[in-house]
Amino acid sequence: MASAAVLWFGEAMSAVPLRNNKAAASAARSVTVxxxxxxxxxxxxxxxxxxxxxYRVEALTAxxxxxxxxKLAREFGARFAAIADPARLGELKDALAGTRTECGAGxxxxxxxxxxxxxxxxxxxxxxxxxxxxxxxxxxxxxxxxANKECLVCAGDFFMQRAAKAGACILPADSEHNALFQAxxxxxxxxxxxxxxxxxxxxxxxxxxADIEQATLExxxxxxxxxxxxxxxxxxxxxxxxxxxxxxASYLFALTPDExxxxxxxxxxxxxxxxxxxRSVVAQLGTPDMRIPIAHCLGWPDRIVGPSAKLDLAKIxxxxxxxxxxxxxxxxxxxxxALRTGRGATTVYNAAxxxxxxxxxxxxxxxxxxxxxxxxxxxxxxRGGNRSPLTSADDAISVDHVARNKAxxxxxxxxxxxx
Ligand code: NDP
Numbered sequence: 001m002a003s004a005a006v007l008w009f010g011e012a013m014s015a016v017p018l019r020n021n022k023a024a025a026s027a028a029r030s031v032t033v034x035x036x037x038x039x040x041x042x043x044x045x046x047x048x049x050x051x052x053x054x055y056r057v058e059a060l061t062a063x064x065x066x067x068x069x070x071k072l073a074r075e076f077g078a079r080f081a082a083i084a085d086p087a088r089l090g091e092l093k094d095a096l097a098g099t100r101t102e103c104g105a106g107x108x109x110x111x112x113x114x115x116x117x118x119x120x121x122x123x124x125x126x127x128x129x130x131x132x133x134x135x136x137x138x139x140x141x142x143x144x145x146x147a148n149k150e151c152l153v154c155a156g157d158f159f160m161q162r163a164a165k166a167g168a169c170i171l172p173a174d175s176e177h178n179a180l181f182q183a184x185x186x187x188x189x190x191x192x193x194x195x196x197x198x199x200x201x202x203x204x205x206x207x208x209x210a211d212i213e214q215a216t217l218e219x220x221x222x223x224x225x226x227x228x229x230x231x232x233x234x235x236x237x238x239x240x241x242x243x244x245x246x247x248x249a250s251y252l253f254a255l256t257p258d259e260x261x262x263x264x265x266x267x268x269x270x271x272x273x274x275x276x277x278x279r280s281v282v283a284q285l286g287t288p289d290m291r292i293p294i295a296h297c298l299g300w301p302d303r304i305v306g307p308s309a310k311l312d313l314a315k316i317x318x319x320x321x322x323x324x325x326x327x328x329x330x331x332x333x334x335x336x337x338a339l340r341t342g343r344g345a346t347t348v349y350n351a352a353x354x355x356x357x358x359x360x361x362x363x364x365x366x367x368x369x370x371x372x373x374x375x376x377x378x379x380x381x382x383r384g385g386n387r388s389p390l391t392s393a394d395d396a397i398s399v400d401h402v403a404r405n406k407a408x409x410x411x412x413x414x415x416x417x418x419x
Pocket of ligand 1: 034035036037038039040041061062063064065066084110123124125126127129147148149150173174175226227228229230231232290
């Protein structure tokens with residue numbers, strides 16, 4: 001695998017690889033997909049299906065969906081299949097009886113899957129549970145396509161430092177960051193003015209605050225453009241996802257909060273832009289299909305043939321833009337606050353949001369309560385004062401646990417309080 005490929009932005013901070021570092025791709029033959037049964041996993045497996053001669057599947061993982069995991073493991077002849085739920089090991093073994101696939105269960109098996117010698121790893125577990133497995137891939141210097149943004153939000157500095165130290169290549173799989181990754185190669189750090197992350201605005205883009213407050217789960221799950229997993233779809237409706245992405249961009253490319261702008265672009269055709277000192281703005285465009293950024297990561301630094309639809313701008317006709325509304329979508333404001341606060345605040349932002357989304361799904365709080373719970377948890381953390389920077393995965397996980405407990409304890413008062 002290639003040695004540490006450190007891009008011009010952020011010196012040792014950033015392990016995002018140089019465009020001309022060919023070694024990573026030429027070695028990228030065996031692949032592991034963490035979170036293979038999810039939405040990103042599905043898109044990744046679809047791309048692998050179309051290029052069977054170029055890739056061999058080392059390991060696949062899931063949380064509890066034994067049936068889908070076993071089906072994929074059989075189809076791709078995976079060497080190892082891991083299920084996070086330890087109670088499902090027997091079922092998994094039964095489902096893979098007669099194959100050569102080894103089976104494992106529990107968190108340690110997911111980490112083992114990541115640690116096995118695959119050249120390219122898709123990190124697509126949802127939530128903070130993906131941190132330790134992603135680090136296991138990073139530590140052995142793999143090329144890691146990072147969809148699991150929570151890794152960076154929870155432990156960004158530390159994660160990127162570990163990647164640089166191990167010589168791992170972090171390939172941004174999130175569409176906006178992949179767009180920035182592609183656009184950033186047009187200039188250097190001194191020439192960079194800002195990056196612009198686009199946002200569809202989600203299903204409530206034009207809604208009045210009172211309606212957003214009362215939005216139902218069904219309404220929150222109706223994303224106008226993207227087909228994604230449940231949690232990220234709800235995060236898109238609250239714009240918490242865009243907040244997570246601002247934080248992700250900051251750590252991934254070593255950017256200050258002031259160098260990251262968000263622009264609402266309802267058609268989701270432009271995914272990210274970079275403005276340089278001569279006021280040139282370089283953008284990446286494509287249909288809203290996650291297979292495009294994943295294909296870029298899979299083929300990097302070359303390009304593979306992708307199955308996605310051709311972009312037909314004449315048919316689309318109009319691309320429109322709006323400034324984000326920080327009042328109606330406080331989640332975005334809170335992300336910038338957490339980023340400026342640092343020292344674990346972004347970990348708290350993410351943890352509180354995970355509790356809030358589960359509570360909303362369970363009918364315990366209103367949609368508007370999601371941002372209120374995150375704000376209350378964050379304020380409590382900030383009031384605690386003088387926190388130290390996170391220097392290990394255990395630090396991040398411990399802050400994550402503290403924040404989850406705090407958020408859970410604040411739930412009853414959020415449930416009672418309407419905006
Ligand atoms: P999904 O919920 O669709 O899939 C999550 C995957 O992770 C599933 O394979 C699931 O297994 C597995 N999983 C869940 N919890 C655990 C756990 N505790 N331990 C081990 N495995 C677990 O999520 P998405 O694919 O939508 O998103 C994955 C990540 O990618 C998230 O971080 C998201 O923010 C990010 N992302 C997603 C995008 C999208 O378009 N979907 C776009 C950009 C980023 P099981 O099926 O058994 O539950």
